[in-house]
Amino acid sequence: MNYALAIIVPLLFLLSFLYAMRKKVKLFDCFTDGVKGAIPLVTSIFPYIATVAMLSKLFEVSGMESTLSKWLSPLFSLTGIPTEITPLLLVKPLSGSGAIAVLSDILTKYGVDSYIARCACVAYGSSETIFYIGAVYFATLQRKKLSLALGIAVLSYLLSVVLCCFLCRFI
Numbered sequence: 466m467n468y469a470l471a472i473i474v475p476l477l478f479l480l481s482f483l484y485a486m487r488k489k490v491k492l493f494d495c496f497t498d499g500v501k502g503a504i505p506l507v508t509s510i511f512p513y514i515a516t517v518a519m520l521s522k523l524f525e526v527s528g529m530e531s532t533l534s535k536w537l538s539p540l541f542s543l544t545g546i547p548t549e550i551t552p553l554l555l556v557k558p559l560s561g562s563g564a565i566a567v568l569s570d571i572l573t574k575y576g577v578d579s580y581i582a583r584c585a586c587v588a589y590g591s592s593e594t595i596f597y598i599g600a601v602y603f604a605t606l607q608r609k610k611l612s613l614a615l616g617i618a619v620l621s622y623l624l625s626v627v628l629c630c631f632l633c634r635f636i
Contacts, residue, residue, distance in 0.1 A: 513600035521559035530555055544627045549575065550585045554626060558595040558619065583636055587629040592622050
């Protein structure tokens with residue numbers, strides 16, 4: 466499989482390059498125009514990304530994550546979510562790399578074949594870092610209705626976790 470990917474990706478690049486040459490597209494000019502457009506985008510998005518990164522680390526270091534985890538565990542238990550994956554569910558909307566660390570701890574502690582590990586893996590893989598994506602998306606918009614969009618995203622995230630834990634019972 467790795468051998469096929471090692472051939473397919475460069476082949477696609479080469480075919481795209483040859484097609485552009487055949488259509489007489491000035492590739493270098495198109496590339497530099499794209500880079501020129503990327504610089505203002507990066508400068509407009511950076512403050513939002515930095516804010517989300519700092520807040521996610523502050524959430525973890527301050528102890529708020531563990532306190533909120535203790536408070537929400539009974540509620541998650543009522544909905545069928547194992548209380549052991551509560552830290553993962555709190556970190557994932559904020560930080561992808563932090564969620565990987567929590568997932569790794571869960572897999573080490575409970576084993577990779579356990580129900581808890583299956584729920585954690587499916588919850589991790591089926592969700593996105595809501596606040597990071599929200600920061601990137603809303604940084605470029607003029608009209609910002611961030612609270613409604615984030616509320617809907619968090620609600621759908623929680624519903625997807627309930628569904629994935631339900632489905633993991635049968636796997």
